[in-house]
Amino acid sequence: MNKLSTIHLHTNYSDGVNKAYEYIEEAIRLRLKSIGISDHSPVPFNSTWAMKKEDLSKYIAELDYLKRTYKKHISVYAGMELDYIQGYNIKKYIDFDNLNLDYFIGSVHYIYSEITDSYGTADNSQEEVEKLISNGFNNNGVLFYKKYYQTVQEMIKEYDPIMIAHIDVLEKRNRNYELFNPDTEEYKNQIENTLNCINKSCVEVNTGAMAKNIDVMYPSKYILKQCFKKKIPVSVNSDCHFISGLQYGYDKAKDTLLDIGYTHIFEYDGKFIKKEL
Known part of the structure; x- marks a missing residue:
């Protein structure tokens, strides 16, 4: 796929390997x-x-510097993957309105369990996710995915982001239905309810797990088919954590989207722009 833009990646400011300028040069x-x-x-x-919160001002300043440094070669945008966590106001915590970001992506990783009064992450290691379901959701995968999608729905309504990252990231550890069965009507109802919350957001087609040798693309083909039926726009991104993954898996994403019926995706250049596949 001949992509012109990518807006979901992580540097060494969070859990990425490379520095921001290395991604830009790549x-x-x-x-x-x-x-x-x-x-x-x-x-x-x-x-x-x-x-780290104490690195936030340095992060913003560095991206501002890189924008100016590389402006003759490429447009650089300062963004953030903004986690939604039940019980916390992340925007207030980081003084979001005064950051002057160009954009942000909405996502959910943390799931709250009333049973343990604690949080676990939906895309942790296999062992940790299974432990979360066992201890936090009475060993019931249905309760686990219902809580996850409830949290995603809240995120969409509260954040209304330009793009929803890896909307079904909990499938990362469920490739062989170890945790729950995504083919049931009960699961599909959760997908329906979640997609119905979307206002203007793009749904991200995320190839990040594939670059780590995990054979899963978010969202599932079933969810993408529902997005197509609902005329929800999509944007392909690598969610990369190292420069070699910057465009990883894009051809597979393109083939999947064309097979479903999509003829266009959206790419970001100050705003989302429609681009032919």
């Missing part, structure tokens, strides 16, 4: 027209993969 080499840096937002508790 994007120039690949002849991209624009690139957006979108590190994980700080969260109000210990996290191994979120940006």
Whole structure:
């Protein structure tokens, strides 16, 4: 796929390997027209993969510097993957309105369990996700995915982001139906309810797991078919954490979208622009 832009990637400010300028130079080499840096937002508790709050001002300043430095070669946009966490106001925590970001992506990783009064992440290791379901949801995968999609629905309504990241990221550890059965009407109803919350957001087609040798693309083909029926726009992004993954899996994403019936995707260059597949 001849993509002109990518806006979901992570640098060493959060859980990425490379520095922001390295992604930008790789994007120039690949002849991209624009690139957006979108590190994980700080969260109000210990996290191994979120940006540290004390690094936030440095992050913004560095991206502003890189915009100016590379403006003759590529458009650079300052973004953020803004986590939604039940019980916390992340926007207030990071003084979001005064950051002057160009865009942000909405996502859900953390799921709250009333049973344990604690949070777990939906895309953690297989062992940790199974432990979360066992301890936090009475070993019931249905309760787990219902809570996840309830949280995603809240995120969409509260954030109304330009793009919803990896909308079914909980499928990462469910490739062989280890956690729950996504073919049931009960699961499909959760998808229907979630997609019905979308106002103007694009749904991200995310190839990030594939670059880590996990054979899953978000969202599932079933969800993409429902998006197509509802005329929900999509945007393909790699969610990469190292520069070699900047355009990983895009041909597979293109083939999947064409097979479903999509003829266009949306790419970001200051705003989302419709582009033929």
